[in-house]
Amino acid sequence: MENEKELIKSWLKKNKKSREWLAQKCFVKKASVDDWFRSKGIIPPAKLELIRKEINRQGEEAAKTASSVPILNGVAAVAVPLSEDDLKLISKAAQISGQTIEEFIRSAALEDAGE
Numbered sequence: 001m002e003n004e005k006e007l008i009k010s011w012l013k014k015n016k017k018s019r020e021w022l023a024q025k026c027f028v029k030k031a032s033v034d035d036w037f038r039s040k041g042i043i044p045p046a047k048l049e050l051i052r053k054e055i056n057r058q059g060e061e062a063a064k065t066a067s068s069v070p071i072l073n074g075v076a077a078v079a080v081p082l083s084e085d086d087l088k089l090i091s092k093a094a095q096i097s098g099q100t101i102e103e104f105i106r107s108a109a110l111e112d113a114g115e
Contacts, residue, residue, distance in 0.1 A: 004048070005037055011055055025054050080105075 012022060019037075023030040026047045036043045043051070069076045082090070087101075094104035 005041075005043065008043075008051060008055075009037060015058065022051070026050050 008022075011017075012019070019033045020030045023033045026033070027050075028047070035041045036047075069078055071077070090104065091101055094101045097104060099107065
């Protein structure tokens with residue numbers, strides 16, 4: 001159970017979800033979630049099942065989003081709105097690193113994604 005709690009905490013952090021968010025999904029107060037994650041705390045089986053289902057649902061939703069990106073000539077095409085100032089900043093950083101804007105953005109995105 002302790003390992004499962006650590007996995008849930010890690011998932012929350014990785015997905016930028018708070019304990020307050022988890023409490024809402026489990027229909028409890030945040031204090032209950034805090035109690036579950038204490039060293040001797042226990043996540044009730046029914047709530048644990050809700051958490052598992054929510055984690056699976058979130059994963060499926062992310063997979064759908066990823067699969068809805070158009071593929072052009074074997075490359076995913078993603079439009080990202082940028083202000084003119086942001087574009088200038090990115091362009092300069094790309095130039096300094098010896099990359100095109102596309103290469104720079106791709107490498108930065110993959111680095112943030114942990115690849």
